[in-house]
Each structure stands twice: as C-alpha cells, then as structure tokens.
Amino acid sequence: MGGYRIPGPMCRVRNQAEIDEGTSALTCTPPPGVIGTRTLPYREATELHECIKILGEGNAAYCRREILGIRESLGSTRSSTSLRVGAVEVVFMPDNFRDDPDILGGKTRPSIDYISPGFHHVVNKVDRYTGPKEIRLIIQTTYKLGINPKDPSGYGRGTTSPDRSAGNTSLAFHEQCHGEDFVQYLKDHSFPKFEGRIGLTVSQFRQAIHDWSAALDMYLKDMNRFSEINTDCVGTTIDQYSRSKGINKTVCPVK
Ligand SMILES: [Zn+2]
Numbered sequence: 001m002g003g004y005r006i007p008g009p010m011c012r013v014r015n016q017a018e019i020d021e022g023t024s025a026l027t028c029t030p031p032p033g034v035i036g037t038r039t040l041p042y043r044e045a046t047e048l049h050e051c052i053k054i055l056g057e058g059n060a061a062y063c064r065r066e067i068l069g070i071r072e073s074l075g076s077t078r079s080s081t082s083l084r085v086g087a088v089e090v091v092f093m094p095d096n097f098r099d100d101p102d103i104l105g106g107k108t109r110p111s112i113d114y115i116s117p118g119f120h121h122v123v124n125k126v127d128r129y130t131g132p133k134e135i136r137l138i139i140q141t142t143y144k145l146g147i148n149p150k151d152p153s154g155y156g157r158g159t160t161s162p163d164r165s166a167g168n169t170s171l172a173f174h175e176q177c178h179g180e181d182f183v184q185y186l187k188d189h190s191f192p193k194f195e196g197r198i199g200l201t202v203s204q205f206r207q208a209i210h211d212w213s214a215a216l217d218m219y220l221k222d223m224n225r226f227s228e229i230n231t232d233c234v235g236t237t238i239d240q241y242s243r244s245k246g247i248n249k250t251v252c253p254v255k
Pocket of ligand 1 (some may be wrong): 156174178231232
C-alpha cells in the first residue's frame with residue numbers, strides 16, 4: 001500500500017499556517033515530475049478546474065502558476081522586486097495603504113511562503129519525497145491610509161544624527177531600513193533546514209514538516225526583533241516617542 005500525501009489544504013503555505021492534512025480535498029501541488037506540455041493531462045486539467053472553482057476566477061493566474069508551474073505576473077505583485085539569498089527568494093512587495101488601527105504610520109513585515117513538502121510512502125515508510133520548494137521571504141510595507149510616506153519618521157532610523165545630516169528623515173526611509181534589516185538577517189543567519197528524509201515513518205515525516213514550520217516562525221520572530229533593535233531603538237527611540245505621546249510601552253532593551 002502506498003500513497004502520495006500532500007499535507008495542508010493548499011500547496012503554498014504562508015509562514016505559520018497550520019499544516020493540517022485532510023481539511024480540504026484541494027491539493028494544488030502537482031506530484032513531482034515535469035509538466036508544461038501543451039495538452040493538459042487529465043489530472044492537471046481537473047486540478048486546475050477545481051482550484052479556480054474554489055478560489056475564484058480572480059485567482060486563475062495563481063492556480064495556473066501553482067498547478068502548471070506557469071509564471072505569470074500577478075496583479076498584486078506587478079511592481080515587486082526580488083533578489084536571492086541562498087535558496088530563498090526575497091520579494092519586496094509594492095507598498096500597501098490600509099485603514100488599520102494597529103498601524104500608526106507604517107509597518108514593514110516579513111513573512112515566508114513556500115510550496116509545502118509532499119511525500120510518498122510504502123506501508124508506513126516514506127520512500128520518496130519533495131522538500132519545501134520555492135521558498136520566499138516576502139517583505140511588505142503597509143502605511144495607514146492617509147499617511148504620506150514622505151512625512152518624517154517620529155522615531156528610530158530617520159531620527160539619528162547621521163540620518164538627519166544625510167537628509168534621510170522620511171517614514172519611507174525608516175520602513176526601507178526594516179526591509180534591509182530583514183535581508184541582512186537572512187544573509188547572516190542560516191535558514192532553518194528541513195529534516196524530512198527517506199525512511200522516516202509517516203508520522204515522523206509529518207513531525208519534520210511541523211518542526212520546520214515552527215522553526216520558520218521562530219526565525220521570523222528573531223528577524224523582526226533584530227530589526228526592532230536596529231531600526232526602532234536608535235536616535236529617538238520608539239519608547240521615547242511612545243512616552244511623549246503618553247503611551248507607556250517598552251520595546252527597546254533597557255540600558
Ligand atoms: Zn519601525
């Protein structure tokens with residue numbers, strides 16, 4: 001008895017997405033092998049149809065990309081730029097503007113997405129597998145609606161004396177510093193390694209997927225912390241700024 005298993009409801013998993021097999025019949029990841037012939041094999045055609053049916057016509061490009069491996073520029077990433085650090089593609093998304101009470105001026109967030117591992121097993125042993133693929137570190141800046149990114153930053157980078165003498169005082173500059181921090185962190189800290197391998201039992205393999213996903217969460221958390229210290233806790237610190245607004249919150253290490 002064998003079987004091909006793709007954990008998770010969708011092939012592309014975003015950072016801390018819970019990997020819980022069996023929540024959906026939809027699997028967007030094609031089995032290992034070459035695709036891209038002109039006539040779609042029956043299974044791919046069916047999967048594509050299913051994917052579009054479930055996610056909607058607006059996500060047709062996404063489905064084609066996931067199932068057929070066709071790279072199309074998605075509307076939301078039209079002007080994104082990317083670079084590569086080891087196995088990880090870094091994608092800078094175009095800025096977003098949102099009416100979000102949690103955002104004061106701007107916020108720059110890292111997230112990781114990837115195509116989830118899949119495996120084949122005979123009886124209870126994994127005899128072949130695909131590891132996580134197409135790992136991307138996605139960096140997205142979101143400004144509060146109505147904010148002008150050219151406005152001065154209230155704290156952190158943008159308020160240090162070197163920044164001020166160089167004329168780098170805008171919110172946009174501050175958010176850009178966060179993005180650079182994330183890339184720096186990725187360069188300086190080895191990326192979590194997936195420990196799934198042939199010979200593991202099915203539950204051990206699932207555990208390896210779970211552990212890797214947890215390691216990614218930790219990695220992102222540490223990456224964020226590195227950036228807070230580097231970009232929010234210099235010059236006029238975020239804590240000094242908060243206190244000047246009557247908010248007692250401590251983000252920076254107490255000296
Ligand atoms: Zn900041």
